[in-house]
Every structure is written in C-alpha cells, then in structure tokens.
Amino acid sequence: MADVAKHTNNLDLVILTRHFLFDQLDPDSAIPGIDIHPSELPHISGNTFIYHSAIATYYAPSNYSGEGGMYRERMRATPLWKKGEIHGPRYDCALIENDPDLAGFAGLRVARLRLLFSIEHEDINYPCALVEWYSTVGSRPDSVTNYWLLEKEIVGGKLHRSVIHLDCILRGAHLAPVFADRLAPLRLNYTRTLDVFGRFYLNHHIDPHGFEVLH
Amino acid sequence: MVCAISAYIDFYYLVRRPAIDEDCLTAIQEALARFHHYRVAFQTHGVRPAGPEAFSLPRQHAMTHYPELIIAFGAPNGLCSSMTEKKHIQAVKKPWRRSGRYRALGQILLTNQRLDKLAAARRDFRRRRMLRGTCSSAAVRSLDSRDDPGLEASTEEEDADSREEPASAAVGDDDDDDDDWAPVQGPTVLNHVTLARTKGMPSFNHQVS
Numbered sequence: 576m577a578d579v580a581k582h583t584n585n586l587d588l589v590i591l592t593r594h595f596l597f598d599q600l601d602p603d604s605a606i607p608g609i610d611i612h613p614s615e616l617p618h619i620s621g622n623t624f625i626y627h628s629a630i631a632t633y634y635a636p637s638n639y640s641g642e643g644g645m646y647r648e649r650m651r652a653t654p655l656w657k658k659g660e661i662h663g664p665r666y667d668c669a670l671i672e673n674d675p676d677l678a679g680f681a682g683l684r685v686a687r688l689r690l691l692f693s694i695e696h697e698d699i700n701y702p703c704a705l706v707e708w709y710s711t712v713g714s715r716p717d718s719v720t721n722y723w724l725l726e727k728e729i730v731g732g733k734l735h736r737s738v739i740h741l742d743c744i745l746r747g748a749h750l751a752p753v754f755a756d757r758l759a760p761l762r763l764n765y766t767r768t769l770d771v772f773g774r775f776y777l778n779h780h781i782d783p784h785g786f787e788v789l790h
Numbered sequence: 791m792v793c794a795i796s797a798y799i800d801f802y803y804l805v806r807r808p809a810i811d812e813d814c815l816t817a818i819q820e821a822l823a824r825f826h827h828y829r830v831a832f833q834t835h836g837v838r839p840a841g842p843e844a845f846s847l848p849r850q851h852a853m854t855h856y857p858e859l860i861i862a863f864g865a866p867n868g869l870c871s872s873m874t875e876k877k878h879i880q881a882v883k884k885p886w887r888r889s890g891r892y893r894a895l896g897q898i899l900l901t902n903q904r905l906d907k908l909a910a911a912r913r914d915f916r917r918r919r920m921l922r923g924t925c926s927s928a929a930v931r932s933l934d935s936r937d938d939p940g941l942e943a944s945t946e947e948e949d950a951d952s953r954e955e956p957a958s959a960a961v962g963d964d965d966d967d968d969d970d971w972a973p974v975q976g977p978t979v980l981n982h983v984t985l986a987r988t989k990g991m992p993s994f995n996h997q998v999s
Contacts, residue, residue: 626985632974633981637806637868645974649986691985702985721796744983780796786803 576623576694583625583654585690585705587736592619595703595738596696609737621695627653629691629704631669631746637783646784650747652688652704663766668748670788671706671739680789685709685725685748685777687769689736702741707734709750712774722776723789725750745788750775791835794828797821805856810865819857880905 580588593616597608600617608616628651636644656665666687674682686706693702712724728735752759752772763771779789801821804814829845838844845851849871860866885901886894915921923931 624989626989628986629983630986631981631983632979634978636808639971639973641973641975643974643976643978645976645978647972647974649970693985702983720792721800741983741985745981780799780803783803783806787807790800790803 576619579623579625579692583690588690588705588738589619590616591705591736591738592694592703593617595740596694596701599701599740600696617696619694619696624693626691626693627651629688629702629741629744631744633746633784635782635784637787648747650688650744652691661766663764665766666769668709668750668769669704669706670745670748671743672745680723680777680779683745683789685750686739691741703738704741704744705736705738707736709775710735717776720776722751722778724753725775725777726773746784749778749781749785751778752776791828791831794825794831797824797828801825801853801856805860805866806868808865808867810860815857815860818860822853822857825853 576589576592580586590613593613594608594611596617596619597604597611597615628649630647630649632645632647634640634644635646638646640646650667650669651665652667654664656663666689668685668687671684671686672682673684676682686708688704688706690705691703692705693700695701708728709725710728712726716723750769752768753774753776754772755774769775777789779786798821801818804810804818804821807814810818832838833840833844852871856866881902882898885898888901889897912921922928
C-alpha cells in the first residue's frame, strides 16, 4: 500500500487506513482508532486495489428511476478524466452518513473523494474511500440562498482527511462556489472549481432525491 | 431575485412529492408566499412592469391554486404543467398554419376532428392486429412459405404507449459517462454503494511494517 500512497500522492493513506481498520475490527472500543498509537494499529497485508469510480444506488422515485424506484449515480475519483475537451483530474464530492438518527442534513457530512480503493484483511474485503472533509460555516444555512455554506475542514493546521467505508457514502453532492464580491478569474477552467474556491454552497436543489435528503 | 428563484424551486420540489401531508402543505404555502415576496425584485429592476398585472403568467398563476387543489384532489405527483402548452402546438398552432387563415376557427376544428378520428381508427386497427410491420415486411411475409403471422413482432408500428427500456444496471466502459445517472430496474432495495467494475491502477502486494 505504501507504493499506492506514493503513486497517488496520498502519503497519509497508510496511517489513515490503519486507523480505519482498527475501528472496523473493534467498533465498540472506547478509544477511537484516530487516537490509538501507531504501534497498536493493525498492519495492512494483502493487495490494495484502486478504482476510479463508485456507483451509488438508492431509492429515488421522483428521479428518473426504474420501476422499483431505484436510481443510480456514479461518483468519480480519478487523476485523468477525458470527455470531449475536458482532460484532467476529477474528484467528486459525496454525502456521508454521520448520524442516522438525525433527519436531513443534520445527520450528514460532506466530503471530497480523493481515492477509491479496496483492501483485504483477514479474509474480509473492505471497499474504502479516502476523503477530505468539509465543515459547515455557521450553524444555519446562508440567509440569502438558503443553502448550507461549506468549507474545507482544517484540523491541527492540516486538511482533515480520513479513510471511510464505502457503505457510509449516501450519494454524490453538488457544491457550487461562493463568488462573494469578486469576479472569477478569466481563464479559470470550471473543472478546477472545487480546488480553487474556499467556500461552497451545498446545492439541495440538485434533484428531487437531493431535496428530500437535504431539506 | 436569487431568493425568488430559490423559493420557486423549493415549491417545485415540494409539490413533486408523491405524498403530501399537512406539514408539506404548510411548507408549500410558505414557499409560495416567499416566492411572491421576493418576486417583487423583478419589478424593481425593470424586468417586469410595475402594477398588479405584471405577473399575469399562466403557470405562475396556477401555483396559487395548488394548495387548494392538492387538498381536493391529492398530490399531483409530477404532473407536468407543460401539458396544455404542448397540446396547444398540436391542436391550435399547427392546424392554424395549415389553414387558409380566413375564418380559421372552423378549419381548425375540422382538422382536430379528423385528427381524432384518425387516432381512433389507428387504435382500433392496432387492437385488431391489423397494424403490424410495414407494407414491405408484409410482402416479404406473404412470400415466405414458413411464415407464421401470429408470432410476427411489430417493428416500426410499435405501440406508441410502450416506454423505452431505461439503461440496464450493467455498465460497460467506466470512462463513458453517458449513463452516469440512470434508472435501475428491479425491486426496491436498501441503498448501497459499490466500486466500479474495472480496477484503476495495477495492484500492489506490499507488506507494510
């Protein structure tokens, strides 16, 4: 996995995965994996497989869905995505389940998918995602647009990143940039939007299912 | 203006729900009120004239009747408000353009009457299995000694009511994003997320110490 980490320029991949694995193996532990000393974290053996996308399938009868109301969406985390004139990296954002007891956005978090991979540990396959977290700005949505404001979460001076199980992902998230009072740079390519801007609106009007989930 | 549009889209998604309860109805009325409140901005900035007649647009007026009609008839459940507009094209615009323009109303009515009769005849022929395939395919069949007209599948004369099959769940090339968002056939199941079928980079077998 160290090779994967180096190859994809995610140098914290190994330690974050070991935190993740600790929580998977011992979910009832009083101390969460993030606080465990590295020497007591499980070691990763076996292969690491990388994937460039993941498909979320969910019940969305108001979307253009199949007969049972199911709908699917593909989220990508790839260093090179080609479509027509577009030629570059693509790392989508996603809604992550946080607290299933809270309704709407209160029970969710937003993160950017940086790497989709799977590991095998003691004969169990773990589909995972390395994510960068966003946190909300303020405790209520923006008063003008009614959208929640998001910015990248910084912990201890660094971007807050984690490895999470793919099951935590609910669906893709659409983040629209906050332009504030400034004009966007003339030559800015829209594919770089998520990298360039500091704050974003979480768009809950993206589709009927998004509205139900986030409203 | 942004607030007005935001309220409008909220209204849209709320009435789109397959089931509408009292809380939802309250939210619909609240979104409508917000929309009307912020819509004034379009008058302020000169997009629409001032005065009470400024927003005499059929679909926007229809919004005001949604709450009472939902109470009376239930959720619209995605009923398209463009229906009358679409039918206007087929029933009024096109017949008018085909008419002699002199006392056009009578001509339009006659055209519509004939269109309805043709549609009815077509339905009747289809029900009697008289519309299957094209003239050339019928000629081919009559020449073919092994033919069995009973099993002939209709080609161009597809029943107009049959819907196209949405894309299946099997995905081909993962880089092709034409079916990135697609309906999924099959039973309703719990949400799940799966990794793409094809792997990205070569695998690594590495012991981490």
